[in-house]
Amino acid sequence: QKEVEQDPGPLSVPEGAIVSLNCTYSNSAFQYFMWYRQYSRKGPELLMYTYSSGNKEDGRFTAQVDKSSKYISLFIRDSQPSDSATYLCAMSAGTGKLIFGQGTTLQVKP
């Protein structure tokens, strides 16, 4: 079993839809939770960062962490075609080693 599980999709939604992306994990030592966005032929870039449990909002993006369920989510409101990318969840126990999910490919259709 992988430490971090993420449905690879692909996920296709119409413009303006609310998108929900999720990851589950098995290592209870994880304390730092991140979402990275990767456009085609580019390296991943940090989108959201959360420490421990709770919610964090940044514009149209909301990250949620539920450590009791070992479950994290990323919500995108009013999705735009420019949001079309692969979204990777990532987690760390604070050791510097970052473990990534498989990535979910999202397509937002105009």
Next chain:
Amino acid sequence: DSGVTQTPKHLITATGQRVTLRCSPRSGDLSVYWYQQSLDQGLQFLIQYYNGEERAKGNILERFSAQQFPDLHSELNLSSLELGDSALYFCASSVAGAGGTGELFFGEGSRLTVL
């Protein structure tokens, strides 16, 4: 632009050969990480260096080795290449070392094709 520079961007070679991938981290970043990305395995952590010293090791094959030089650039050496080594190799850097928060800045990757 993340500030992390990787060369070469593309590399095509034959099985059994050896290649070297190079990474220059962002100015001021002491940690360098190497990741391998393939379609079936996703982004796999290979190894981390902090200020010249190996800090963490992941699923790195014995045929692969890396080092970080005094000027903080890093090289990943891949030898006795196999078809299955074809992948995107990413370098990332961060200010933090052990105990870091995981805010990594990635380069654009080196795409290796082994024929």
